Amino acid sequence: EIDTSDLGFREFEEIAISANRMIERRRQAQKEMQGLRDLLKNIIDSMPSILVGVDPMMRVTQWNLEAQKVTGIDPEMAQGQALSTLLPQFDIQMARDAINQKKTCKKSKVIFVLHKDKGYVDITVYPLTAEGMEGAVIRIDDVTEKVRAEEMMIQSEKMLTVGGLAAGMAHELNNPLAGIVQNIQVIMNRLSGNLPQNHQTASGLQIRLETLNAYIQDRGIDRMLLSAKESALRASQIIKNMLSFSRKSEDCFAHADLRELTDNTIELLKNDYDLKHQYDFKQLQIRREYDPHIPEVRCEYSKIQQVILNILKNAAYAMIGQDNAPLIVVRVYQNRNKAFIEIEDNGPGMEQEIRERVFEPFFTTKSKSGTGLGLSISYFIITSNHNGTLEVESTPGNGSRFIIGLPL
Ligand SMILES: Nc1ncnc2c1ncn2[C@@H]1O[C@H](COP(=O)(O)OP(=O)(O)OP(=O)(O)O)[C@@H](O)[C@H]1O
Ligand SMILES: [Mg+2]
Incomplete structure (x- = not known):
């Protein structure tokens, strides 16, 4: 800036004044520019993206x-x-x-x-x-939250239709199946040597029951009947499970300590007959991480146990024969107005195509041993009976995590 006070000539003074004006304008412009820059920075900084x-x-x-x-x-x-x-x-x-x-x-x-x-x-x-x-x-x-919410919506819609279908089918199949089981039982009774009436009828036809039974045994008919009965019973068991899709009772709700409930379920797992055959429980480590201050949750005790047992069993099965030491981490904690039970394994995890289908009824990758009902029933128990949430997180090679959320 030029000091105009001691400039001798008028012309110089004028030049100096206009020069000063220019400098002032430039300063102003710079200030505005800085202001704009700050504004722009504020705008782009306030973006959530x-x-x-x-x-x-x-x-x-x-x-x-x-x-x-x-x-x-x-x-x-x-x-x-x-x-x-x-x-x-x-x-x-x-x-x-x-x-x-x-x-x-x-x-x-x-x-x-x-x-x-x-x-x-x-x-x-x-x-x-x-x-x-x-x-x-x-x-x-x-958009993680959005994608998750979308996935969950598709999930629950899918489950609503398949669940309804499954429940309807179960009702329809129940009676004919009961007929099959009953009739097989009656046939077996009528072939046995224990009923006097069997002997009477046989002798009236001039045959000996012993001969008939020898024939039946030689031709393997007794084994076939037994296996037919076992198959029908297995089918009945599946149907019984499917019926739980439609049941919604408030009767057995009571306040429960989720830590105690989870502990009890882990004990059940250790006594699971099927698993004992395939598993050395000394090798399976179950680590508990419980929040000591969790309030009690109103729920149906045995149903929640069923869900946890299903998930624990799946985890244990998934880890059979793996190289790294099998580990299940069970967490119980509270987040805002929900209580969570989380079950995480270090097993093989799942591909996305499998992960997206695990809650579907009859979806199983266990060719012979699985019915594929475990998780779908669990899903119904948690979401429709308890108004809760059941989610899965899993990627191949990184294990799986199932998260049960129950309203407090
Ligand atoms: N922890 C897990 N790790 C890897 N895969 C899993 C895990 N849990 C479930 N799965 C997959 O989800 C499928 C469906 O599980 P779900 O419990 O519904 O049925 P299942 O275990 O196959 O049969 P069921 O429970 O009737 O014996 C399983 O077959 C398996 O492929
Ligand atoms: Mg299962």
Whole structure:
């Protein structure tokens, strides 16, 4: 700035004044510019999305607060760095395509690690085409919650239809099956040597019951009858399980301590007859992580036990014969207005196609031994009988985690 007070000539004074005016205007403009910059920064920082600006060389020109939060890298450090080193998960080709084709590129439900957890994001790349501003803006939105909610909605809708179908079928099949079992039982009785009436009828026809029985045994008919009866009984058992889809009773609800309930269920698991054949329980480690302050939960004790037992059994089966030491972690805790029971194993985990179907009735990967009803019944018990939630998290090689949520 020029001091005009001791300038001798008038002309000089005028020049000086207008020069000063110019300087003042420039200052003003700079201030406005800074104000605009701050405003812009505030705007992009207040966005819940990750916003990253890049130049055509894929070097970072903008890095908003959300980007800083997710990566831990602050904007000063990010400025001018290669995008590929700052956000290695991002597919850089997408940004190149957007810039080259001058078109917005979008990808949804991309698997992304955010805050150390795997989640889903939508990625949009907007090309910048203004003079002297070439490059692109990358926007990354965390849609994990949305994807999960969608999955759960599809899940519960699917279950509503299949569940209704299963319950209806169970009712229809119950009677004919009972007929089969009963009739087989009657046939067996009428062939046995214990009933006097059998002997009477036989001798009236001039045959000996002993001869008839020898024939039956020689031709394996007795074994066939027995196996027919066992098959029918197994079918009845399945039907009985399916009927629980339709049952909804409030009678047996009572307050229960979930830690005690879980402990009792773990004891049941250890005494499971089927499992004992295949398992050495000394090798299976069950670790408990219980929140000591959890309030009691109103629930149907035996039903919740059934659910936990199902999940524990599945976990134990999944870990049969694996190389690393089998471990189940059981957690009981509270989060806001819900109590949670979490059962995590370090087994083989599941592919997405399997994970998405585990709650469907009759979905099983156990070719002979499974009915595929365990988890679907569990799902009904938790969601329709208890107004709770049942979720699964699992990726191949990383074990599985089932999370039961019960309203407090
Ligand atoms: N912890 C787990 N690890 C890996 N896969 C699992 C796990 N839990 C369940 N699954 C998969 O989910 C499928 C369905 O489980 P569900 O309990 O409904 O039926 P099942 O165990 O096959 O039969 P059932 O329970 O009637 O004996 C299983 O066959 C298995 O493929
Ligand atoms: Mg099962």
